[in-house]
Amino acid sequence: MSRTVPGWLAGGVGLLLAVAPVLAHHNITGKFDPSKTRTLRGVVTKLDWANPHVHILMDVVNGKIVTNWAVELESTLDLERSGWNLNTLKPGDEITVQGMTARNGTSQIWGDSVALTGTGRRVLNVSEAARAALLPATNLPSRPTPRWPDGKPRLGPPPGEKGYWGRPSSTVLMETGANVQMNAHGLLRNIADVDKVAPFQRWARDLYEYRQRSFLKDDPLFVYCKPPGALRLFQMTYGVQFLEDKNFGRIFLVEGGGNHIWHFIYTDGRPQTGEVRGNADNPLYYGNARGKWEGDTFVVDSKMFNEKFWFSNGGLPHTEQLHLIERFTRTDSNTLKYEVTINDPGAYTRQWSAGWTLQWVPEDLPAYYCQDNRP
């Protein structure tokens, strides 16, 4: 394991625990108000077992009025990792729910705690093991960087093994050296830090602040199931898999969340041209990407992105002029160092950089699908 790992591990875990009381794979405070908590007792009418969030529908009686509440929970993936399934609750079960209610005043609540009223047994909570699956592990045996016969590092698994890159040391974006605290979703702890995050143009800075003040509620990744385009691919909790196709000079990157969307990087030296706005097969959420090796570092030049997505957690704006230079260095079997240079003269006043690491997860890529038009 890299010498730097314990430092970022401790910092990352500490920050996550300090500012993210729930595990949610996106910022839920855009929809739910942490200052408006409530306890509900009622009867289950339906368990809706679907992504991106499981819902319990429950009838709550208040005098002569019966209100059907929607209790929102984590994804099926996190709940299944915690040992729950669609049979955990059935209609007619009496439950007690504690959590924060919706900002818009509708009968929706985030289920911080769901317990069977009769026994007090907590159900549909996220286990420590499920939480740990999203955080950097400390006990992975370290091995040298696996290599191809030509000596180049393997970005995917060695023959006969499986695995993907996940558990990012940082899930937020800010300029290297910036001293800014955010939660795991990129929400600033102090809104006065807006100007420290990146060298924004005025409109981009104000739009970023607006998105922050709105608790990221308009994030198209979650509102419309848009892909985590550009560098956001490497901030996602469900990881990314590299599939190296040496024969055809390309690398596929498959995302663990976001509907297993793939991003391909050509390494065959072809020119960086194409349909400027993409097409149905390649809508350019990941740009036109060309990669080459510089020693043990894989360098990817990407441009021609569309503007239909947020390119990072936290809502930093970008334009079609976004140009990324990404550098991937597998420093050992478990660690992928990610460095990115961001150049977007439409949204930023100058070029800037950021970086973090990803950790090898020796498992199959999670099967998580965001289902359109669902909260």
Add this chain to the structure above:
Amino acid sequence: MSARLLRVFCLLSCILSAVAALAQEGHPAKGTWVGYWGPTATENRLVIVMDYDNKNVTGTVNPGANAIPIKTARLDITPGKPAPKPGDPVGEPTFKVHIEADAKDAKGNPITIVADGTMQEVGLPIRSIAGTWTQTSGGKTVKGEFKIRRQ
């Protein structure tokens, strides 16, 4: 220009406008906006195409024949006050749009256009701008409301 050529030109303009409108999350003013202005709600059709050239909002009012280039356009964002702590109510943000353009009427007389509006539903691709449209020609000023929606 023949009628056939004009039709082809108009068709191409529509296609190009639609392609430009595909973008959703870049500069909030960028895109093709369609609506009306006037003392009555549907009096004058408006098509406004706006872009951002890394420094200024640029664009055209009613592209095509007799297109009116935008002289000045601004988007002033007030992200909201006060700074919220967890649990604080979010201050109301405002996205103010200001557009100025010079045109000529059918007789060649100069027209000055000033539009001031507020962008609404800014998180949606089909956001809208509504406000006041002021058109001055020959010393006579006509004022009305306008509302345009992003396509």
